């Protein structure tokens with residue numbers, strides 16, 4: 001087992017440190033965040049920091065990088081108060097990944113990648129996504145230790161292929177072909193391995 005200390009991490013070349021640090025949480029979901037700017041121009045960017053923040057009301061958090069450069073997703077969410085999360089599947093993986101390129105202000109990633117916009121009220125969805133949701137911004141917490149921010153959204157609308165939804169509330173993620181990721185370049189397919197009963201303390 002190799003030990004990697006804080007000093008080792010600090011000494012890494014920047015891109016190596018990004019790759020290493022973003023692998024630490026393991027495999028994570030990856031969604032395209034759909035937004036629009038004040039002129040109604042749409043924007044898409046992959047985010048893999050989406051986390052469940054409780055069910056009543058259903059809240060999701062995601063972390064955005066420091067706003068030391070233009071961050072279209074962040075500024076659009078602040079300005080419009082709404083955004084969408086569109087899960088990726090194999091059929092749109094390359095296009096989804098391409099949305100992480102730094103396109104200039106005035107260029108929509110939909111147009112740049114050929115993905116299709118589906119608008120519904122304040123929401124800009126990806127038509128090709130099989131599992132997507134619309135959220136309303138409810139909080140934004142600065143993480144002072146490194147300048148990132150936690151964006152917190154309340155789920156307003158969920159759209160999912162009907163066959164994937166069970167009566168018990170679970171969603172057949174492998175059936176939807178859902179993709180997850182680690183670091184910023186490695187993607188995984190989902191395979192269900194086990195479904196275990198609610199754990200209770202065992203008699204000793």
Ligand SMILES: Cc1cc2nc3c(=O)[nH]c(=O)nc-3n(C[C@H](O)[C@H](O)[C@H](O)COP(=O)(O)O)c2cc1C
Pocket residue numbers: 030043044045046047048049050062063064065070071072073074097099100101102103181183184185
């Ligand atoms: C797989 C993957 C996951 C990413 N996850 C995040 C993330 O959680 N937070 C973030 O700020 N950027 C993340 N990025 C980087 C953004 O997608 C990238 O900075 C993008 O250019 C932002 O575009 P925008 O300026 O239109 O918001 C990720 C990129 C990839 C490829």
